[in-house]
Amino acid sequence: MTATRRTVLKAMLAGAAVAALPLRAASAQGAGGVITRPIPSTGEAMPVIGLGTWITFNVGDDAKLRDESAAVMEAFFRAGGRMIDSSPMYGSSQPVIGYGLRKLGYPQALFSAEKVWISNPASGPGQMEASRQYWGVPRFDLMQVHNLLSWERHLERLLEMKAQGQLRYVGITTSEGRRHAEFERVMASQPLDFVQVTYNVLDREVEQRILPLARERGIAVIVNRPFRQGDLMRAVERHRLPAWAAEAGAANWAQFLLKFIISHPAVTVAIPATTSVEHVRENMAAATGLLPDEAMRRRMADYVRAL
Amino acid sequence: MSEWWTYGLSDFLMFSARVYYRLFEQYNAALWPAHGLTLAAGLAMLYALARRRERMLRAGVAVLGAMWVWVAWGFLWQRYAEINWPAAYVAPAFALQGVLLIGFAWLGPLSSASDRKVETGFRTIRCANKKLERRFRFQFKVRRSRRPSATPADAKLSRSAASSPPGASSGGGVTRPSSRWHDGDASRGWAWIAAAGLLIFVAALLLYPAIAPLMGRGWPAAELFGLAPDPTAIGTLAILALAAKGWRRWVLMPIPLLWCLLSTATLWTMGAPEFLLPALGALAATAVALAARPAPSPALIA
DSSP states (O other), X not given: OXXXXXXXXXXXXXXHHHHHOTTSOOOEEOGGGOEEEEOTTTOOEEESBOBBOTTTTOOTTOHHHHHHHHHHHHHHHHTTOOEEEOOTTSTTHHHHHHHHHHHHTOOTTOEEEEEEOOSSGGGHHHHHHHHHHHHTXXXXXXXXXXXXXXXXXXXXXXXXXXXXXXXXXXXXXXXXXXXXXXHHHHHHHSOOSEEEEEOOSSOOGGGTTHHHHHHHHTOEEEEEOTTTTTHHHHHHTTSOOOGGGGGGTOSSXXXXXXXXXXXXXXXXXXXXXXXXXXHHHHHHHTTSSOOOOHHHHHHHHHHHHHO | OTTGGGOOGGGGOOSOHHXXXXXXXXXXXXXXXXXXXXXXXXXXXXXXXXXXXXXXXXXXXXXXXXXXXXXXXXXXXXXXXXXXXXXXXXXXXXXXXXXHHHHHHHHOTTOSHHHHHHHHHHHHHHHHHHHHHHHXXXXXXXXXXXXOSOOHHHHHXXXXXXXXXXXXXXXXXXXXXXXXXXXXXXXXXXXXXXXXXXXXXXXXXXXXXXXXXXXXXXXXXXXXXXXXXXXXXXXXXXXXXXXXXXXXXXXXXXXXXXXXXXXXXXXXXXXXXXTHHHHHHHHHHHHHHHHTOSOOSSOSBO
């Protein structure tokens, strides 16, 4: 889970590419041909597709569904994935992740991304410790302040924990375009490693200020709700995939939508959530092959908007 | 919650329909064969309600209270809160409803000091009314003629007696309840109201469990009266609409009503085709409760 010499070198090469071609993504290829992006603050390589757990991993004590979640995690790691993201807000998702990790023997590739989500800052450390025990990991790689809730005190604590080596990265999150003005202020004033925002082919507000600011400040970007919680997929699946989608490297609608997101140069990783092994394979395949250029991205967005 | 206007119902739904329905499968499997007991208890309540067996229904309401306490702990707290943490905040409300039902069933009609005060107040009003009535009748006689009866006041009284529920008292005393809803001087309207209330209870007891198999989820996912929150709330509302009286009805009905609305919102957000049923049950029971005002006297509960 630490940055290797190889990954850092790749990140440096990728950084040089960014300087030369500012509109192209600083991508590299990791294990299995998976496209990776460097985390700006360290250069650590991150596969561009991660795994979200909102709703999909909230299966309670249901043994059958827990095993299905573990199978999704196994397929995700086998395809070269690293980042799994969760929150105390997601019901039973945390213990279900812990169940899956135990079953899979805690894969080395895991990049654990969690959130602190509680109004009372004094309760933050206790909540983070409970989350850690659910996951069964020695420490989290990334801890984010969920939806900017009591962010001042939480962030102060997270930065202390990072300095003490109890965390590797610190971030903040929002979703569906909420509190973007305040989000920008935090990005501009705090030493963040990550931000997490909603971005997809239809919800593109972050392209205006947040994504450019992330590049300027060297902050990694996690993209949530890439399929609008499934609504976007359901809407586009009624239509045929355009023949030119192959030029964007997309073999199906999931890849079409994901490649649009991960081809933005400021995006580090998108985190689609799924309960299906087949779907996680499809999603991970979006992290391989071609990525659309700027002209193609415009064409993709225009096409979906016109559907 | 800042920017609250940007949130929709879907932002609060944190589980899938599949997980929700499997929750009932697992719950039922863990409780089998308790379903027979709750069904038998429900049928006994139905009999007591239809035949107006006061003591039996009051015992039934105490059992219903115990069912609410069970649903609070066994379903909401232990299981539903696993996938939907706000359910942990709803569970105490269910427990409170259970305690209230048991308490009211235990206290019985006109047993509390406040009730006696209320009853005394009603008697005073009735006495004053009778005095006014006599005075008015006298004045009427003087002005119009010597016709001894069929005054407008009499006609009004006679209409009100005809529309009174079975067992209702037109005077200040407490009468015995009729053995049936359509006995005595009960109007046809009252029989319909009673039938509607009983039908809602039958729907909660016998039809609601059939929704799961009708929707293709099979009997293992059935939601049963006394074990699952929706049919328990709807059945409770039906009982209260018919058998509870006065202010206690409005103390006992809000929690089941609110639950039905919350459940409809949840099912709608889940995309469940049956999403309207809890709200319809609540609406129908409220209509029966409003139509049944003033409640049958003496009421079976409170």
